[in-house]
Amino acid sequence: MSAEADLAALGQRLLDPAAPPLERFAALEDDASDVRVFVAARHDVVSGVLSEEPVFSLRHYDELLEQVLPGTRYLVGEDDAARRVRLRQLHAAQAWLDARRNAPASGEPPNMAPGFRDWIGAIAREEADAILDVLQRRASTGEAVNFAREYAFLIAYRMARRIIGVPAPEKVPGLVKMIVIWRNVMRPGPWLRFKDELGDSVSMLVMLQPLFGHVFGTVVNSPSALQGLTRHTAAPALAAIEKALAAPESAPEDSLLSALVAVKPQFSDVADYNLQARSVLFELIGALVLIVGKSLSEIAAFAASPVGAAAGITWDNLVARLADRNISLKDHDATVNEMLRLAVSSRLTRTVRTDCQWRGVDLKAGDRVVVLMDPASRDPAAFAQPGQFNPDPARPYITSGPLQGPHVCYGRGIAWTIMREAIAATQGRIAPAPNTKIAIFAGLPDDLPFVACRR
Numbered sequence: 001m002s003a004e005a006d007l008a009a010l011g012q013r014l015l016d017p018a019a020p021p022l023e024r025f026a027a028l029e030d031d032a033s034d035v036r037v038f039v040a041a042r043h044d045v046v047s048g049v050l051s052e053e054p055v056f057s058l059r060h061y062d063e064l065l066e067q068v069l070p071g072t073r074y075l076v077g078e079d080d081a082a083r084r085v086r087l088r089q090l091h092a093a094q095a096w097l098d099a100r101r102n103a104p105a106s107g108e109p110p111n112m113a114p115g116f117r118d119w120i121g122a123i124a125r126e127e128a129d130a131i132l133d134v135l136q137r138r139a140s141t142g143e144a145v146n147f148a149r150e151y152a153f154l155i156a157y158r159m160a161r162r163i164i165g166v167p168a169p170e171k172v173p174g175l176v177k178m179i180v181i182w183r184n185v186m187r188p189g190p191w192l193r194f195k196d197e198l199g200d201s202v203s204m205l206v207m208l209q210p211l212f213g214h215v216f217g218t219v220v221n222s223p224s225a226l227q228g229l230t231r232h233t234a235a236p237a238l239a240a241i242e243k244a245l246a247a248p249e250s251a252p253e254d255s256l257l258s259a260l261v262a263v264k265p266q267f268s269d270v271a272d273y274n275l276q277a278r279s280v281l282f283e284l285i286g287a288l289v290l291i292v293g294k295s296l297s298e299i300a301a302f303a304a305s306p307v308g309a310a311a312g313i314t315w316d317n318l319v320a321r322l323a324d325r326n327i328s329l330k331d332h333d334a335t336v337n338e339m340l341r342l343a344v345s346s347r348l349t350r351t352v353r354t355d356c357q358w359r360g361v362d363l364k365a366g367d368r369v370v371v372l373m374d375p376a377s378r379d380p381a382a383f384a385q386p387g388q389f390n391p392d393p394a395r396p397y398i399t400s401g402p403l404q405g406p407h408v409c410y411g412r413g414i415a416w417t418i419m420r421e422a423i424a425a426t427q428g429r430i431a432p433a434p435n436t437k438i439a440i441f442a443g444l445p446d447d448l449p450f451v452a453c454r455r
């Protein structure tokens with residue numbers, strides 16, 4: 001069995017209530033270091049690891065970023081003074097955007113407020129319609145639509161352009177070009193080209209993907225080849241943000257970038273304001289372009305597959321449900337979360353701070369704990385009939401990270417809104433091709449054939 005298959009089997013074994021909360025998994029360890037690796041899979045254990053920050057730190061994310069892009073940090077990192085500055089920046093920028101829209105106070109945090117989400121939803125509808133207007137012309141020729149590239153990743157990129165406000169670099173870096181050419185040679189079907197916004201979305205994705213692999217895919221050490229690739233691909237994206245911060249007039253007036261520039265006078269105490277703001281924008285662009293595009297593709301692939309039908313959800317069903325304006329936002333969120341639970345899998349890592357015993361397991365400072373979101377999202381102790389589509393706002397959806405504590409996903413309301421609107425907007429416009437199947441390239445969705453519907 002491969003290490004991946006062993007890890008999946010371990011994930012299943014750890015769901016047994018009688019199994020230990022954590023188990024060591026040497027196949028993820030590195031001969032060159034003495035760091036031990038443990039695995040968590042049960043929902044309650046994964047929840048604990050993700051939210052008990054005094055025991056489990058996020059410092060390896062900081063270290064991995066420092067390796068390739070010195071000075072850059074994510075909010076997903078140690079809760080130090082610089083992170084608190086970035087959080088203040090994000091909250092001040094959000095407040096500035098809310099004030100511009102005269103947003104009424106709601107009982108929700110600003111990033112989850114219904115008014116904010118309505119604003120995101122209206123932009124997402126506009127962007128989805130604009131893309132679908134172009135794709136639907138193919139109804140007359142029968143040319144296939146690549147849902148992943150031409151819809152999911154494109155709308156995710158266009159939303160990042162609109163609400164975050166950073167454009168793709170003017171010049172496509174040479175290495176990015178080579179990666180796309182490699183993809184074009186290896187994959188059947190039309191070539192990806194560097195023109196229009198589709199080209200921008202492709203280059204932005206290629207710039208961010210190695211970085212996400214390096215930061216979120218590394219458990220102990222990242223291979224030096226990946227580090228080199230990451231430096232060359234991610235640095236131009238960071239440079240584009242710096243340039244945009246210096247010329248904010250090129251960004252949409254109601255974007256986060258404009259907001260961060262507008263609130264700068266509130267931060268006279270912060271000497272490296274732009275460095276921290278650059279990090280905030282960089283993290284949000286990555287989450288939007290990469291995670292939303294990937295999740296949307298995977299949700300569509302699941303709903304259009306026999307596995308989705310066996311789980312009780314079809315694509316038509318999903319679209320009709322999300323297009324129904326009589327269903328509450330809470331219930332739409334539950335539908336999107338249920339799809340994320342069934343269709344999307346991920347892993348996160350934490351580092352043990354000090355020698356300790358946690359839930360009866362002896363841990364050493366520096367040990368890594370890998371949490372497997374897939375089994376945690378199908379743990380029968382947390383989800384009755386875990387393989388079935390059964391959306392319920394009361395379910396403890398962990399797919400968007402910790403359910404409480406300082407690292408709750410900031411963009412979950414944005415993501416759920418965009419995905420809802422993107423799926424609903426396809427009604428009567430594009431639909432899965434018969435027997436459609438997702439194709440993966442270099443770890444990301446590359447194609448999911450759809451067809452344009454005749455009006």
Ligand code: HEM
Pocket residue numbers: 050075076077283284285287288291292295340348349399400401402406407408409410411412414415
């Ligand atoms: C389907 C889409 C998304 C999924 C599945 C997702 C998932 C996650 C997960 C698992 C974490 C926790 C990471 C950890 O603790 O190690 C997280 C945190 C975060 N996410 Fe998301 N995310 C999504 C969309 C977004 C979007 C669109 C944005 C921004 C626009 C965003 C911004 C963030 C930020 C800033 C954090 C860090 C919070 C903190 O540590 O303070 N996410 N997300």
